[in-house]
Amino acid sequence: MAREEREVLQIAEQFEMEGVAKGAAPHGNGHINDTYLITCETDAESKKYILQRVNHEIFKKPWELMENVVKVTEFLQNKIKENGGDPERETLHVVPAKDGTFYYKAEGGSYWRMYRFIDGATSYDVVKEPKDFYESALAFGHFQKLLADYPAKELFETIPNFHNTVDRLANFKKALEEDAMHRAAEVQEEIQFVLDREKDCHILCDMLSAGEIPLRVTHNDTKLNNIMIDNETRKGICIIDLDTVMPGSALYDYGDSIRFGANTGEEDEKDLSKISCDLELFDLYTKGYIEGCEGSLTPLEIRMMPMGAKLMTLECGMRFLADYLEGDHYFKIHRPEHNLDRARTQFCMVKDMEDKWEKMQKIVEKYL
Ligand code: ADP
Ligand code: GN1
Ligand code: MG
Secondary structure, three states: OOHHHHHHHHHHOOEOOOOEEEEEEEOOOOOOOEEEEEEEEOOOOEEEEEEEEEOOOOOOOHHHHHHHHHHHHHHHHHHHHHOOOOHHHHOOOEEOEOOOOOOEEOOOOOEEEEEEOOOOEEOOOOOOOHHHHHHHHHHHHHHHHHOOOOOHHHOOOOOOOOOOHHHHHHHHHHHHHHOOOOOHHHHHHHHHHHHOOOHHHHHHHHHHHOOOOOOEEEOOOOOHHHEEEEOOOOOEEEEOOHHHOEEEOHHHHHHHHHHHHOEOOOOOOOOHHHOOEOHHHHHHHHHHHHHHOOOOOOHHHHHOHHHHHHHHHHHHHHHHHHHHHHOOOOOOOOOOOHHHHHHHHHHHHHHHHHHOHHHHHHHHHOOO
16 A cells, blocks of 8 residues: 555544545545545445545635534535435535544644545536536525525635635736746736736626625535536535635626536636637526526626626636746646646636627526
8 A cells, every 4th residue: 555545544544434444545636625535444335435635725724614614514404404305415524533623633734624425426527418517507506595594704714805806816916026937928918818807807896895796605616526416316416615615796606617617628728729608508507506596696696697707717717827927836737837728728718708798698688
């Protein structure tokens, strides 16, 4: 057994698992945390768990993050029970550490947490069937609806100003000014693309601060691989990756899903001719999200959906490009220029949305 696996297994042993942990393997395609699938053997069967090293460069206070996650999952478990659902499969369950806390701090200072594994379901990195994307929209909308009466004040802001596009732009400009890796000169076109859209960055922030659109409790990281789709029913059964559940706008959740799932190419596609906003997928997701929210979106929120999609895509591109300029310390990369490739797909998607703007508006208006 490799050293890494042995070390991860030792950490897994610190949690209240059933049986004896036998195997640990890297799992999933998240950009932030390190995720492992732990396999345990009991007398009767084998049991699986998800063990994660929380990225505490990004989540500065993992104990606050875990307090959020525990509270939100308990709240969801109760809601799901009240609604006659299956709380075992429809929300995450945190597995406590043996000392009764909800995370484990290892020697060397890394922070770990464990979830029960959701079996018989898959998280997809691309839309394989349009129907799956529609089901994911229903589920993300439903998630929003379930959290509608969650006491927002109780939530810690795990990453301050997470979707504040004005703040994101300021951070981008700072990275540009510092140009720590001397990379700015080669990416002038991409930089200009962002700077030309400065005004856009204010639109949703202004509407939120004027109270024109409501602040809600939102997920804030609604890409397709943050939902488990049941292998048999093909329903979006469980929303995962709850690290950024915080006050936000429904347009952030809606927009981030479009950014990722309605793109005809992958987030890190090098061939930009493959990138575009698929209007059929855009329509399907819009319909599903509005239905999932069960009438709770305001007419103005619905009208602003194209803007939510465009701004979440622009913001993500700006974040990838800033990270490229700063030396790739935030998002995991798997090749040189990975963040630059990602930024380019996002900007290409933004441009395509701008070209299709009237069509996107017509689509959302159908649902008013
Ligand atoms: P990151 O913040 O790095 O994106 P995630 O919490 O999204 O981490 O987990 C990464 C991947 O691990 C997910 O995309 C999913 O495939 C898988 N995963 C996470 N939690 C569970 C779970 N409870 N059951 C099954 N798979 C999970
Ligand atoms: C990160 O953790 P993951 O891979 O689900 C990021 C999101 C970005 C996304 C881009 C906490 O999501 O904000 O939109 O990458 N999460 C965090 O793929 O920054
Ligand atoms: Mg994730």
